[in-house]
Amino acid sequence: MDLNFRYELLAPEIAVAVTAVLVMFADAFRNELKLKRNLLPQISLLGLAVALVLSLMLGNVSDDFARLVQVDEFTTFFRVLFIAVTLILIIGSHEYIDRHVNHVGEFYGLLLFSTVGAMLMAGARDLITAYLAIEILSFSLYVTVSLSKNDPRSGEAALKYVLLGGVASAMLLYGLSFIYGVTGSTQYTEISSALSAGNADFETALILGLALVIAGLGFKASAVPFHMWTPDAYEGAPIPITAYLSATSKAATFALFLRWFAGPLLPAIDHWQWILALLSVITMVVGNLVALQQHNIKRLLAYSSIGQVGFMLMCITAISEQTGSALLLHLVGYLITNLAIFMAVIAFYNRTGKEEIAEFKGLAQTNPYLALVITSGLFSLAGMPLLAGFVTKFILFQSVVSAGYLWLVVVALVASTVSLYYYLQVIKQMYLYQPEDDGNGSNERWSLTVTGYLSTGILFVGVVWVGVYATPFYEFADKAIAPLFT
Amino acid sequence: MTEPDALALVAVFLIPLGTALLLMVVPSTERSLLIGITALSGFAMFVLSVMIFLQYDFEGAQFQGVRAWTYMENVGLLGENGIQLKVGIDGIAAAMVLLTGIVILPGTWVSWKIQDRMKDFFILLYILTAGVFGTFVMLDMFVWFLFYEMALLPMYLLIAVWGSTRKEYGAMKLMIMLLAGSILIFTAIFAVYAEAGLGTFDLTQLYGVQFDENFQKIYFPMIAIGCGILAALFPFHSWSPDGHASAPTAVSMLHAGVLMKLGAFGIIRLGFQMLPEGGAFWAPGLMFLGITAALYGAISALRQTDLKLMTGFSSVSHMGYVMVGLGTLNVIGWTGAVLQMFAHGIMTALFFLLIGGMYDQAHNRDIPNFSGMARQMPVWTVFFVIAGLASLGLPGMSGFIAELHIFIGAFRAYPLVGGLAVLTAAITATYLLRMFSQAFFGEFNDRWEHLRDITLAEKCGAAVLAGTILLMGLWPSPWVNRISTTIAETIPLVTL
Numbered sequence: 001m002d003l004n005f006r007y008e009l010l011a012p013e014i015a016v017a018v019t020a021v022l023v024m025f026a027d028a029f030r031n032e033l034k035l036k037r038n039l040l041p042q043i044s045l046l047g048l049a050v051a052l053v054l055s056l057m058l059g060n061v062s063d064d065f066a067r068l069v070q071v072d073e074f075t076t077f078f079r080v081l082f083i084a085v086t087l088i089l090i091i092g093s094h095e096y097i098d099r100h101v102n103h104v105g106e107f108y109g110l111l112l113f114s115t116v117g118a119m120l121m122a123g124a125r126d127l128i129t130a131y132l133a134i135e136i137l138s139f140s141l142y143v144t145v146s147l148s149k150n151d152p153r154s155g156e157a158a159l160k161y162v163l164l165g166g167v168a169s170a171m172l173l174y175g176l177s178f179i180y181g182v183t184g185s186t187q188y189t190e191i192s193s194a195l196s197a198g199n200a201d202f203e204t205a206l207i208l209g210l211a212l213v214i215a216g217l218g219f220k221a222s223a224v225p226f227h228m229w230t231p232d233a234y235e236g237a238p239i240p241i242t243a244y245l246s247a248t249s250k251a252a253t254f255a256l257f258l259r260w261f262a263g264p265l266l267p268a269i270d271h272w273q274w275i276l277a278l279l280s281v282i283t284m285v286v287g288n289l290v291a292l293q294q295h296n297i298k299r300l301l302a303y304s305s306i307g308q309v310g311f312m313l314m315c316i317t318a319i320s321e322q323t324g325s326a327l328l329l330h331l332v333g334y335l336i337t338n339l340a341i342f343m344a345v346i347a348f349y350n351r352t353g354k355e356e357i358a359e360f361k362g363l364a365q366t367n368p369y370l371a372l373v374i375t376s377g378l379f380s381l382a383g384m385p386l387l388a389g390f391v392t393k394f395i396l397f398q399s400v401v402s403a404g405y406l407w408l409v410v411v412a413l414v415a416s417t418v419s420l421y422y423y424l425q426v427i428k429q430m431y432l433y434q435p436e437d438d439g440n441g442s443n444e445r446w447s448l449t450v451t452g453y454l455s456t457g458i459l460f461v462g463v464v465w466v467g468v469y470a471t472p473f474y475e476f477a478d479k480a481i482a483p484l485f486t
Numbered sequence: 487m488t489e490p491d492a493l494a495l496v497a498v499f500l501i502p503l504g505t506a507l508l509l510m511v512v513p514s515t516e517r518s519l520l521i522g523i524t525a526l527s528g529f530a531m532f533v534l535s536v537m538i539f540l541q542y543d544f545e546g547a548q549f550q551g552v553r554a555w556t557y558m559e560n561v562g563l564l565g566e567n568g569i570q571l572k573v574g575i576d577g578i579a580a581a582m583v584l585l586t587g588i589v590i591l592p593g594t595w596v597s598w599k600i601q602d603r604m605k606d607f608f609i610l611l612y613i614l615t616a617g618v619f620g621t622f623v624m625l626d627m628f629v630w631f632l633f634y635e636m637a638l639l640p641m642y643l644l645i646a647v648w649g650s651t652r653k654e655y656g657a658m659k660l661m662i663m664l665l666a667g668s669i670l671i672f673t674a675i676f677a678v679y680a681e682a683g684l685g686t687f688d689l690t691q692l693y694g695v696q697f698d699e700n701f702q703k704i705y706f707p708m709i710a711i712g713c714g715i716l717a718a719l720f721p722f723h724s725w726s727p728d729g730h731a732s733a734p735t736a737v738s739m740l741h742a743g744v745l746m747k748l749g750a751f752g753i754i755r756l757g758f759q760m761l762p763e764g765g766a767f768w769a770p771g772l773m774f775l776g777i778t779a780a781l782y783g784a785i786s787a788l789r790q791t792d793l794k795l796m797t798g799f800s801s802v803s804h805m806g807y808v809m810v811g812l813g814t815l816n817v818i819g820w821t822g823a824v825l826q827m828f829a830h831g832i833m834t835a836l837f838f839l840l841i842g843g844m845y846d847q848a849h850n851r852d853i854p855n856f857s858g859m860a861r862q863m864p865v866w867t868v869f870f871v872i873a874g875l876a877s878l879g880l881p882g883m884s885g886f887i888a889e890l891h892i893f894i895g896a897f898r899a900y901p902l903v904g905g906l907a908v909l910t911a912a913i914t915a916t917y918l919l920r921m922f923s924q925a926f927f928g929e930f931n932d933r934w935e936h937l938r939d940i941t942l943a944e945k946c947g948a949a950v951l952a953g954t955i956l957l958m959g960l961w962p963s964p965w966v967n968r969i970s971t972t973i974a975e976t977i978p979l980v981t982l
Binding site: 322326329364379384385386390394395397398401402406409410413414417420421424427428431432469470471474475477478 | 557558561606617628631632633636639642647654658661662666672673679
């Protein structure tokens with residue numbers, strides 16, 4: 001069989017990986033070469049920008065690399081998404097990283113490596129490649145979670161994450177081996193045709209394999225009951241990594257969900273559909289209910305993101321081209337919104353060093369802009385109009401109803417309404433109460449740094465843009481999902 | 487007569503939205519600039535809504551000023567004309583647009599008194615107003631609901647930040663109940679879209695779909711209850727008195743005056759017009775809840791001593807009439823229901839304006855604490871009496887026209903309900919007249935020596951509202967013509 005080794009297809013991944021290596025070298029030889037500290041984020045941004053351009057240039061290609069990586073619109077969609085997330089993240093949090101993170105060089109390097117892993121997860125067309133991509137992403141994150149300076153929670157979080165993550169990876173791998181055993185291939189296309197042909201003899205093995213795969217992926221996406229690591233890891237990690245866990249790590253898992261469950265595993269839909277429906281209901285309910293009693297903003301957002309995962313799992317349950325494109329659109333809206341909140345929280349932390357919800361008191365008076373960004377972000381997560389969440393959730397829910405899962409959506413609507421209650425608790429602190437001492441012995445007005453304004457500003461505009469005119473994003477998503485269903 | 491222009495319909499919700507955006511960049515210290523901008527904007531909305539109402543030609547087409555701009559189509563689950571920005575009004579919407587325009591003008595004026603964060607207040611108030619206008623003029627289910635939610639969203643902050651007495655409790659209760667209603671509306675919208683299978687949210691196209699009868703019977707009550715919560719439909723009204731009591735003046739005015747009508751409007755637009763057979767099936771139920779609310783609200787109002795709570799329960803009672811009117815399923819009852827939406831909106835706005843004007847000075851709203859106020863605040867008393875007389879349905883006032891239609895309609899459909907409705911009107915007269923005699927007349931209480939009559943802005947605002955009450959009471963045909971023709975021609979299940 002002739003394999004196609006067009007390395008230019010992997011150009012974005014290569015560009016990001018090379019940048020990661022460069023950043024680590026620059027950090028290692030910083031003293032010898034007398035480099036400035038700011039150089040590290042600058043190199044990273046440059047490399048990511050190049051990778052972004054390269055991904056867009058590959059936008060209309062539809063080809064595979066050595067039957068391992070598929071480059072199509074779907075891959076491009078996620079490449080652009082992941083690169084953009086990392087770009088914004090570095091712009092918004094380089095001050096935080098400089099001050100509150102150990103081993104800055106390794107931190108940037110691992111962040112970039114994890115981006116490579118995420119991009120490959122979206123592009124993989126072979127189980128082994130996909131598994132390797134997951135591990136690239138996960139291992140980078142295990143380390144970065146532990147890099148918080150002077151925070152004992154960080155080490156604990158990393159240990160919990162790596163131990164549970166290891167178990168999940170083992171389950172996933174075991175599940176994949178069952179699927180390989182049943183179908184005789186690791187190639188998506190061949191798995192699909194083998195399962196379509198059907199063989200009742202292997203049914204038990206297939207179900208076992210599917211259950212293990214779902215458990216493994218459920219862990220990565222922090223679906224209930226595999227979510228136990230999430231709040232602790234979110235709380236202990238440096239805030240940029242918390243943001244990254246809630247954004248790229250989640251979206252990459254759903255890219256994989258889509259690739260697998262709309263492709264190779266689709267013929268076995270009767271075996272997994274009910275598992276996912278169940279998982280999605282439990283995740284929505286538990287995530288949103290437990291969020292009600294959180295005091296720490298990072299833990300609150302952890303549980304709220306668990307709730308969001310429940311909404312997204314509905315789409316996988318009711319998988320079709322329509323729900324797929326709705327899911328991609330929702331991912332865009334969710335990523336922009338979540339990052340907007342996190343960037344604002346980072347800016348707040350940079351100034352005050354605080355992260356308890358009660359400590360946001362009076363922010364509307366000391367920094368009305370930041371309060372506006374956080375408020376619109378939270379309202380967007382709750383699905384309020386003129387903000388991204390309304391449109392993307394509406395279309396997501398409608399697509400699931402159109403696919404015949406009205407009861408799932410009713411649960412989701414109730415859960416979504418509950419979520420507004422705890423978002424309002426944060427908003428209440430900012431608008432209803434008088435400011436207290438902000439950690440610098442004063443409660444006067446303060447402003448953000450230039451990069452702080454830049455990152456929150458771009459994301460705020462994004463939240464409103466998707467909310468007011470989501471059409472281009474939906475069209476992009478619709479085009480991206482098409483290759484999966486042809 | 488000419489049709490209203492589509493661009494005017496777009497402008498009417500873009501003006502408040504644009505003003506809200508503009509206010510964001512004005513520094514909050516520039517009070518006079520803020521007042522200037524809001525004065526202009528409020529006046530523009532008023533003029534525009536009067537123009538739209540007058541231009542609506544009741545002999546013309548059902549929907550006028552119709553125009554659609556494509557928003558999303560042929561993508562994902564959407565087909566041709568999937569989601570559009572489609573505007574257009576019928577006679578009912580025309581009356582509601584006018585109502586909003588008339589209420590927001592004095593609402594703007596009285597809010598200039600606010601000292602604390604006035605700029606933020608106006609931003610939220612105008613977002614709410616844009617939501618209300620948008621809901622009335624939109625003919626696309628998705629955009630309709632977007633604006634509907636947009637009108638609810640700012641309520642929490644408006645009440646919780648600028649309100650009084652148990653404001654956090656009132657705001658949260660209101661928000662949770664209204665959003666619970668939204669769940670039902672959401673569900674119904676999703677189900678309707680999926681069932682119709684047209685790939686479009688265009689309401690006029692959905693009106694043409696013949697939905698399965700059982701489907702209609704299941705989903706009509708969802709819409710009726712979902713929207714009904716906002717219209718204080720019994721037994722989902724309990725947020726309303728608390729919410730009104732704790733809201734700041736302008737918000738109470740807009741909320742009781744306009745927002746509650748949004749709920750009733752939703753029952754007509756999404757409920758009766760889209761699912762007529764379901765509506766016909768459940769109409770007696772609606773009527774039963776309506777008359778219960780009317781009686782219950784009136785009896786509760788008898789027991790209240792807080793002026794705002796009394797007005798809040800009186801609103802529940804009056805909105806009950808609207809449901810009774812809708813439940814009659816005849817043209818006269820329906821006309822009465824829509825007239826009542828308008829009339830109640832104006833008079834309750836006047837009530838809240840006056841109560842606010844007094845509370846700001848006295849910091850007290852307990853009726854037994856006052857007496858002989860007519861001597862100290864004569865202008866205030868006159869306007870209060872006008873609102874009260876309209877509320878109890880005195881001939882020559884707007885309330886009479888509306889209630890008369892409802893009573894006739896109710897007697898035709900269910901004479902017993904008609905009788906109970908008249909009884910309710912008698913109870914209304916009792917609590918209002920008793921309040922008048924306690925608070926306005928009798929011996930003056932020296933404790934209120936320091937009270938001044940209401941300010942000029944409040945007098946002007948009250949004059950606009952009282953003028954509307956009298957105008958509609960003495961010359962109701964502009965309203966009756968527009969509303970009754972629309973109902974007779976376009977609501978298929980309503981009989982003469």
